Amino acid sequence: MQxxxxxxxxxxxxxxxxxxxxxxPVAAVRKAMExxxxxxxxxxxxxxxxxxxGIITPEEFGGMGLGKVELxxxxxxxxxxxxxxxxxxxxxxxxxxIDACASAEQKKKYLARIAGGxxxxxxxxVEAAGSWDPGSLxxxxxxxxxxxxxxxxxxxxxxxxxxxxxxDGIFAVDAKAAGLHIEPMKxxxxxxxxxSVEFKNTPAEKLANTSGLASALDVATAALCAxxxxxxxxxxxLTVAYAKTRKQFGKPIGIFxxxxxxxxxxxxxxxxxxxxxxxxxxxxxxxxxxxxxAISVAKMYSSDASRTVGNRGIQVHGGMGFTxxxxxxxxxxxxxxxxxxxxxxxxHRERIARLVVDGAAAGDKKSQNAERAAALVK
Amino acid sequence: xxxxxxxxxxxxxxxxRTWLAANxxxxxxxxxxxxxxxxxxxxxxxxxxxxxGGWAGIxxxxxYGGRGASLMEQVVFWQEMALxxxxxxxxxxxxxxxxPTIIAFGTEAQKKRYLAKILSAEEIWCQGFSEPDAxxxxxxxxxxxxxxxxxxxxxxxxxxxxxxxxxxxxxLVVRTDPDVPKHKGMTVLLVDMKSPGVExxxxxxxxxxxxxxxxxxxDLRVPVANVVGKVNEGWGVAMGTLMHERGTFGAGLQITxxxxxxxxxxxxxxxxxxGRPIAEDPVMRxxxxxxxxxxxxxxxxxxxxxxxxxxxxxxGPEGSIQKIFWSELNQRFQQIAQELLGPYGQLEAxxxxxxxxxxxxxxxxxxxxxxxxxxxxxIQRNIIGHFVLGLPKSY
Ligand SMILES: Cc1cc2nc3c(=O)[nH]c(=O)nc-3n(C[C@H](O)[C@H](O)[C@H](O)COP(=O)(O)OP(=O)(O)OC[C@H]3O[C@@H](n4cnc5c(N)ncnc54)[C@H](O)[C@@H]3O)c2cc1C
Numbered sequence: 048m049q050x051x052x053x054x055x056x057x058x059x060x061x062x063x064x065x066x067x068x069x070x071x072p073v074a075a076v077r078k079a080m081e082x083x084x085x086x087x088x089x090x091x092x093x094x095x096x097x098x099x100x101g102i103i104t105p106e107e108f109g110g111m112g113l114g115k116v117e118l119x120x121x122x123x124x125x126x127x128x129x130x131x132x133x134x135x136x137x138x139x140x141x142x143x144x145i146d147a148c149a150s151a152e153q154k155k156k157y158l159a160r161i162a163g164g165x166x167x168x169x170x171x172x173v174e175a176a177g178s179w180d181p182g183s184l185x186x187x188x189x190x191x192x193x194x195x196x197x198x199x200x201x202x203x204x205x206x207x208x209x210x211x212x213x214x215d216g217i218f219a220v221d222a223k224a225a226g227l228h229i230e231p232m233k234x235x236x237x238x239x240x241x242x243s244v245e246f247k248n249t250p251a252e253k254l255a256n257t258s259g260l261a262s263a264l265d266v267a268t269a270a271l272c273a274x275x276x277x278x279x280x281x282x283x284x285l286t287v288a289y290a291k292t293r294k295q296f297g298k299p300i301g302i303f304x305x306x307x308x309x310x311x312x313x314x315x316x317x318x319x320x321x322x323x324x325x326x327x328x329x330x331x332x333x334x335x336x337x338x339x340x341a342i343s344v345a346k347m348y349s350s351d352a353s354r355t356v357g358n359r360g361i362q363v364h365g366g367m368g369f370t371x372x373x374x375x376x377x378x379x380x381x382x383x384x385x386x387x388x389x390x391x392x393x394x395h396r397e398r399i400a401r402l403v404v405d406g407a408a409a410g411d412k413k414s415q416n417a418e419r420a421a422a423l424v425k
Numbered sequence: 426x427x428x429x430x431x432x433x434x435x436x437x438x439x440x441x442r443t444w445l446a447a448n449x450x451x452x453x454x455x456x457x458x459x460x461x462x463x464x465x466x467x468x469x470x471x472x473x474x475x476x477x478g479g480w481a482g483i484x485x486x487x488x489y490g491g492r493g494a495s496l497m498e499q500v501v502f503w504q505e506m507a508l509x510x511x512x513x514x515x516x517x518x519x520x521x522x523x524x525p526t527i528i529a530f531g532t533e534a535q536k537k538r539y540l541a542k543i544l545s546a547e548e549i550w551c552q553g554f555s556e557p558d559a560x561x562x563x564x565x566x567x568x569x570x571x572x573x574x575x576x577x578x579x580x581x582x583x584x585x586x587x588x589x590x591x592x593x594x595x596x597l598v599v600r601t602d603p604d605v606p607k608h609k610g611m612t613v614l615l616v617d618m619k620s621p622g623v624e625x626x627x628x629x630x631x632x633x634x635x636x637x638x639x640x641x642x643x644d645l646r647v648p649v650a651n652v653v654g655k656v657n658e659g660w661g662v663a664m665g666t667l668m669h670e671r672g673t674f675g676a677g678l679q680i681t682x683x684x685x686x687x688x689x690x691x692x693x694x695x696x697x698x699x700g701r702p703i704a705e706d707p708v709m710r711x712x713x714x715x716x717x718x719x720x721x722x723x724x725x726x727x728x729x730x731x732x733x734x735x736x737x738x739x740x741g742p743e744g745s746i747q748k749i750f751w752s753e754l755n756q757r758f759q760q761i762a763q764e765l766l767g768p769y770g771q772l773e774a775x776x777x778x779x780x781x782x783x784x785x786x787x788x789x790x791x792x793x794x795x796x797x798x799x800x801x802x803x804i805q806r807n808i809i810g811h812f813v814l815g816l817p818k819s820y
Contacts, residue, residue: 048497049427050732116426287814302817307810314809315746322725329428344718396714403717404704
């Protein structure tokens with residue numbers, strides 16, 4: 048048992064850190080976020096060249112075939128760099144859903160293009176109700192045609208095909224399909240744009256029913272948590288650096304305990320989010336009995352932590368922290384968008400309650416213990 | 426990263442699990458009404474049994490009575506203990522912080538003399554660090570030790586010493602040189618609590634119990650052979666103890682936390698509020714889920730920390746987050762238990778209406794101490810600021 052990165056995992060993480068620092072420094076992020084889609088084709092080509100677009104895609108479909116832990120390490124570094132554009136939507140969201148749900152034929156058609164960097168994609172799930180619970184969905188197909196509107200769809204404008212979760216299954220819709228209308232929504236995260244996606248009798252190809260969806264969304268959630276961890280790490284580092292250099296009363300502000308303790312709490316929350324996220328990714332990879340609970344634990348905690356880390360970071364920066372010029376708000380904006388994406392803390396606490404209050408733990412200690420024991424055996 | 430157990434770890438776990446199933450007492454929860462002393466005797470007997478089964482001191486060297494296994498097996502040990510709902514161990518300070526200090530800094534003779542008896546709970550240990558004027562500022566200790574031949578003569582006072590009433594031995598921090606800067610004139614002594622010149626006074630705490638004590642020393646004679654590490658270099662030794670106290674001590678707490686969590690969920694299901702079980706109340710569901718999640722995160726943080734320590738050999742200053750996490754989590758947990766129990770939460774042991782014989786009232790009050798003992802939350806945050814994040818020292 049070893050809860051630390053292996054050598055190859057550490058190399059992957061270091062490589063990704065270097066790559067993003069070189070190819071997507073914050074100046075480039077700012078440039079991208081001023082564009083309509085935050086998508087940069089040249090950057091995408093380089094991401095593909097590195098193999099990052101196929102990180103978890105099985106080798107038979109042209110990917111690297113790596114595991115969930117590797118995926119989250121890459122996503123953590125993407126989050127640290129505030130990577131703009133559709134990487135998360137394509138690889139961690141659409142990629143995971145196709146991988147979990149589609150047929151081999153369809154994977155060749157869709158997943159292989161994602162892995163090879165030829166296509167971008169996203170998942171359209173949430174409707175007017177604003178819920179990530181697939182049970183809340185209203186839209187379904189008739190004669191393999193979709194009608195209705197999906198909201199909060201990340202990166203839809205640059206997707207070559209959109210994976211749509213409907214009541215009666217999971218579908219792929221070509222970006223050029225008839226009756227498809229994509230309209231930007233003015234979301235807070237400037238580096239990952241969101242859209243409303245309207246379908247009017249739009250032809251859709253069925254990939255599967257929704258039974259495999261939950262586990263695919265768990266993968267995406269782990270990736271999102273990791274991205275949040277990376278963002279927290281960056282906010283922490285920016286803040287500590289500022290506390291060491293900014294002087295008031297003739298001293299660096301970092302000497303004042305009120306400031307130190309804000310930084311210490313940022314550290315605690317960042318590290319705890321990281322522990323929870325790494326554990327969740329490992330649990331998913333190994334398919335342990337507590338994997339679903341572990342995902343919710345990670346998302347619940349990271350959702351709250353990424354907001355409070357941002358709060359504290361801005362506070363330590365004083366007036367400078369409130370300016371557009373300072374980078375913190377870029378992370379803060381993404382943190383808020385990510386907080387609700389794939390379910391906020393309240394959503395995930397309810398999921399945990401179903402598992403541990405209604406389920407095994409309650410009154411039936413043995414079965415929860417058995418579950419945990421099974422988790423440990425794995 | 427691989428949390429799968431290795432074949433050896435699996436063998437270890439299976440053996441331990443089998444042993445616990447056959448040997449872990451099931452009646453600990455029923456002993457809430459007994460006196461502190463009789464409960465302690467019970468835990469001592471339990472620890473003795475573990476020791477005789479070869480399950481105490483998992484990662485301690487074999488030649489001193491331990492099992493010679495890895496730190497990660499120690500983690501498996503705590504997890505299995507929690508799974509089996511086994512009672513905690515008696516000699517917590519000996520096992521968690523003083524034994525590891527003797528292993529790191531002690532002489533061969535000291536290791537032979539003390540370690541096995543810590544594991545068997547034959548000798549209970551307490552920690553004599555704090556004084557009335559040396560709490561957070563530990564380097565301010567005044568309790569003095571003067572060399573006379575081959576003995577130190579100790580005079581002075583310690584305070585807030587947990588298990589002082591039960592202890593056979595004490596890890597005592599004393600001042601051996603008052604003329605040098607504070608950190609440079611301290612020494613750590615191993616003190617026989619039964620020797621003449623040791624006075625243990627009960628100190629009642631806000632819970633009403635006297636779990637901690639004041640210690641007074643009047644011309645106490647301590648053999649020179651009982652110095653741990655070098656004379657006047659006690660600061661480093663004491664820091665070694667504190668690093669364990671912050672970084673690794675919390676690992677055993679998951680036993681208690683999981684047990685409390687399970688009990689609280691049972692109560693939520695069996696207690697009616699507004700015509701339905703509390704477990705169906707959406708607000709309380711949120712709070713219970715939050716507790717569950719935090720206990721899980723504590724466990725993950727600790728597993729990660731132990732992996733780091735097995736790579737580096739010693740716990741570092743980042744261990745302070747473990748201390749903050751377990752103490753503040755426990756306070757939040759007990760508050761949620763109070764909300765769940767409503768007016769019953771305040772009832773103390775002995776009241777016929779009290780839930781679980783007042784365990785929740787006690788727990789609520791006791792957790793106030795959690796953010797003070799083992800270094801206050803403020804001191805832990807200072808440590809993170811100064812030594813992990815590299816911010817300028819505030820004092
Ligand atoms: C239940 C319990 C069990 C204990 N068991 C033991 C034991 O077994 N052995 C032992 O030796 N001691 C023990 N202690 C003592 C404990 O270690 C001290 O109480 C603790 O270190 C704080 O010291 P103090 O009480 O003198 O508080 P002080 O140091 O006076 O602190 C008072 C307040 O000031 C704050 N403060 C102090 N200095 C700073 C600073 N530099 N920066 C910011 N804030 C600061 C503190 O955080 C605290 O809020 C125990 C205490 C408790 C409550």
